Amino acid sequence: MTDRNYRLLFGLAILLTLYFDLTYVLYGLIALIFLEGVTNWRIPLLVNRFMQKPGGNALPVESFDFKWPFHVERTWRLVVGFMLFLTAVLFNEVAWFLPWFMGFAIFGAGVSGVCPMLLGLRSAGCRS
Numbered sequence: 001m002t003d004r005n006y007r008l009l010f011g012l013a014i015l016l017t018l019y020f021d022l023t024y025v026l027y028g029l030i031a032l033i034f035l036e037g038v039t040n041w042r043i044p045l046l047v048n049r050f051m052q053k054p055g056g057n058a059l060p061v062e063s064f065d066f067k068w069p070f071h072v073e074r075t076w077r078l079v080v081g082f083m084l085f086l087t088a089v090l091f092n093e094v095a096w097f098l099p100w101f102m103g104f105a106i107f108g109a110g111v112s113g114v115c116p117m118l119l120g121l122r123s124a125g126c127r128s
Helices: 003-019 023-039 043-050 072-090 097-112 116-124
Strands: none
Touching (some): 003 072, 072 097
């Protein structure tokens, strides 16, 4: 499983839980992505290790110093989890459209393979 496939499935899961109004499943998705961000035990890497496929889709690391010691995927998971927590749990009545937007954006990143947030985090200094 690649990170692209994971984003496709995660975005689809967000959209389905929002469409069918499964709030506890959405809380579980938020807890899952926070757990992945804090521990850096990502589901694609665990699936690849279980299926005896080494690596995954690791990109080569550039030779310059990074501003942040965090990995891009880990930072992405923390930011997405935090934003989903803010918009879907705390400010649901005010910002109800933001979880939908995030779900479509993550699903689109999985389909196209281009995630603007990952590009922004790389340019901000996170390591690949």
